[in-house]
Amino acid sequence: MTFWAGANDVSMIQMADVGVGICGQEGRQAVMASDFAMGQFCFLKRLLLVHGHWNYQRAAYLVPYNFYRNAVFVLMLFWYILCTAFSTTSILTDWSSVFYSVVYTSIPTIVIGILDKDLSHRTLLQYPKLYGAGHRHEAYNLQLFWITMIDTLWQSLVLFYVPLFTYKESAIDIWSMASLWTIAVVILVNMHLAMDIKRWVFITHAAVWGSIIITYACMVVLDSIPIFPNYWTIYHLIKSPTY
Amino acid sequence: MSSNTASSSIDGAGSGDSAAPRRISKRPKYSRFTQQELPACKPILTPRWVILAFLLVGIVFIPIGVVSLFASQDVVEIVSRYDSDCIPPNYQNDPVGYIQNATIDKTCNKTLPVTKHMKQPIYVYYQLDNFYQNHRRYVKSRNDQQLIDGNSSSDISSCRPEAYTNGTNAIVPCGLIAWSLFNDTYSFFHNNTQLEVNKKGISWKSDRDHKFGKEVYPQNFQNGSLIGGKSLDASIPLSEQEDLIVWMRTAALPTFRKLYGKIEVDLQPGEVINVSLENYYNTYSFNGKKKLVLSTTSWLGGKNDFLGIAYLTVGGLCLFLAFSFTIIYLIKPRRLGDPTYLSWNRNPGGH
Numbered sequence: 001m002t003f004w005a006g007a008n009d010v011s012m013i014q015m016a017d018v019g020v021g022i023c024g025q026e027g028r029q030a031v032m033a034s035d036f037a038m039g040q041f042c043f044l045k046r047l048l049l050v051h052g053h054w055n056y057q058r059a060a061y062l063v064p065y066n067f068y069r070n071a072v073f074v075l076m077l078f079w080y081i082l083c084t085a086f087s088t089t090s091i092l093t094d095w096s097s098v099f100y101s102v103v104y105t106s107i108p109t110i111v112i113g114i115l116d117k118d119l120s121h122r123t124l125l126q127y128p129k130l131y132g133a134g135h136r137h138e139a140y141n142l143q144l145f146w147i148t149m150i151d152t153l154w155q156s157l158v159l160f161y162v163p164l165f166t167y168k169e170s171a172i173d174i175w176s177m178a179s180l181w182t183i184a185v186v187i188l189v190n191m192h193l194a195m196d197i198k199r200w201v202f203i204t205h206a207a208v209w210g211s212i213i214i215t216y217a218c219m220v221v222l223d224s225i226p227i228f229p230n231y232w233t234i235y236h237l238i239k240s241p242t243y
Numbered sequence: 244m245s246s247n248t249a250s251s252s253i254d255g256a257g258s259g260d261s262a263a264p265r266r267i268s269k270r271p272k273y274s275r276f277t278q279q280e281l282p283a284c285k286p287i288l289t290p291r292w293v294i295l296a297f298l299l300v301g302i303v304f305i306p307i308g309v310v311s312l313f314a315s316q317d318v319v320e321i322v323s324r325y326d327s328d329c330i331p332p333n334y335q336n337d338p339v340g341y342i343q344n345a346t347i348d349k350t351c352n353k354t355l356p357v358t359k360h361m362k363q364p365i366y367v368y369y370q371l372d373n374f375y376q377n378h379r380r381y382v383k384s385r386n387d388q389q390l391i392d393g394n395s396s397s398d399i400s401s402c403r404p405e406a407y408t409n410g411t412n413a414i415v416p417c418g419l420i421a422w423s424l425f426n427d428t429y430s431f432f433h434n435n436t437q438l439e440v441n442k443k444g445i446s447w448k449s450d451r452d453h454k455f456g457k458e459v460y461p462q463n464f465q466n467g468s469l470i471g472g473k474s475l476d477a478s479i480p481l482s483e484q485e486d487l488i489v490w491m492r493t494a495a496l497p498t499f500r501k502l503y504g505k506i507e508v509d510l511q512p513g514e515v516i517n518v519s520l521e522n523y524y525n526t527y528s529f530n531g532k533k534k535l536v537l538s539t540t541s542w543l544g545g546k547n548d549f550l551g552i553a554y555l556t557v558g559g560l561c562l563f564l565a566f567s568f569t570i571i572y573l574i575k576p577r578r579l580g581d582p583t584y585l586s587w588n589r590n591p592g593g594h
Contacts, residue, residue: 083496087379091495165549169498171368174377177495200284 060140075156111207297565304558312551326533338527368500372532384419393458426473440504446488
């Protein structure tokens with residue numbers, strides 16, 4: 001990381017992994033070339049120790065989480081293909097698939113990325129050694145990544161097979177199973193996130209539980225449009241306690 | 244932190260009536276959200292909470308599991324596979340030839356013993372195994388617009404190969420799903436009196452009202468060279484063809500049941516039901532199985548032990564984990580905030 005103020009240091013800032021510039025007496029050329037810009041030199045301590053640490057923790061958590069979120073979803077579709085004579089029938093309707101990524105599960109991810117803090121800024125300023133967590137690859141390393149992937153595999157298997165065995169040899173139809181699996185995967189993914197959130201603020205609550213409620217609302221809306229094949233499935237399903 | 248700002252004299256949070264002249268400040272307006280000072284809750288996973296959580300889950304799940312298992316045991320189900328039994332002896336080696344020969348009488352008689360009291364309504368299902376109603380091309384092979392709207396009967400997109408007869412006349416209802424309509428029939432007799440099977444109301448009401456039209460009648464159905472299943476009475480509109488509606492709700496799994504009808508009398512233990520069935524449907528070409536199922540229902544639906552067992556297993560596992568965590572906590576407690584667990588203290592030389 002490099003940090004300077006003058007115009008002659010622009011190339012140095014550009015070469016560095018992270019360039020921080022000061023906007024001040026010597027103009028703004030350094031600022032234009034840098035990744036971060038500040039008003040005073042003394043802000044650097046806070047930038048590194050507090051925001052740098054938070055940034056690292058959040059990014060290190062969210063990268064595997066995003067892999068997990070998408071992989072659980074796709075693996076669920078994959079396990080279903082094993083039951084359809086390998087004919088790639090998608091258990092979800094097109095709208096449901098699109099909504100999953102965009103509406104049902106994206107907002108909590110964004111909210112956590114902005115708001116979650118594992119330690120307060122006072123603690124981080126007081127114990128600079130905590131910043132070394134980044135140097136020591138504590139929050140994101142190859143081992144953690146593979147553990148996340150194995151966890152994903154296991155969760156997607158449970159997610160798929162529990163409803164399958166519950167409704168085996170029954171009169172259930174494709175679109176009702178699809179509704180069930182959609183709700184299940186959304187709740188699973190959001191609960192996983194909820195268990196890992198270190199600092200709950202009301203916005204976080206709204207994002208996580210709100211996403212689940214929005215999922216239900218969207219499914220009700222989608223299932224009320226007669227053109228779609230999954231017409232009325234959610235109403236039919238909810239009537240049965242097995243659901 | 245706030246003592247280090249470069250400029251600004253007066254706090255930007257909206258004090259309007261100061262007498263001193265205000266210098267222009269670039270400091271952003273203070274709000275608890277932008278300064279990330281919202282009130283927050285930081286739960287920490289201590290052993291006590293973990294043990295409590297597992298105990299709670301175990302205590303809640305085990306009774307649910309027990310209740311579910313009892314409900315499932317209450318359901319009485321009679322399952323009878325008949326496709327292999329109903330082939331006459333001289334056709335045992337050529338079942339496909341038997342089923343495709345229209346001159347052979349396909350009537351078959353089976354007996355179903357009733358072992359426990361069955362309360363009405365008793366649901367009659369036909370169960371098919373190894374029948375992939377969820378195959379991609381099969382699921383797509385229908386046209387919903389044609390089913391609901393009488394004017395769109397020539398709309399046969401996505402219905403090939405069952406779209407036209409003789410290349411010109413559109414088939415209503417078109418597509419493979421309708422073409423392969425199941426056509427075995429069952430009649431039930433008890434002590435030589437026929438048990439009436441109610442075939443009304445077996446499909447979803449929303450399907451009858453909104454997906455299958457009241458003005459749409461079957462046309463050119465099963466007119467081609469290959470007959471896939473049942474033919475439909477052309478004078479009955481689609482919204483009343485309940486067998487078709489039930490069949491067209493494509494099943495999710497390769498082993499599935501579909502409702503055939505309901506018997507609305509009780510059956511006592513020790514009775515013997517004689518079933519006279521017509522074995523028309525060809526499942527022999529693909530090693531499928533056909534079964535006749537009579538089943539009562541409970542509040543939980545049909546017979547399925549899985550939910551009860553799953554709840555019991557998870558509940559039991561949680562109780563076991565709660566117990567083992569308690570033991571570990573008592574034997575080898577770990578103090579909250581113990582600095583020897585910090586990562587740089589654990590690997591003092593390491594990076």
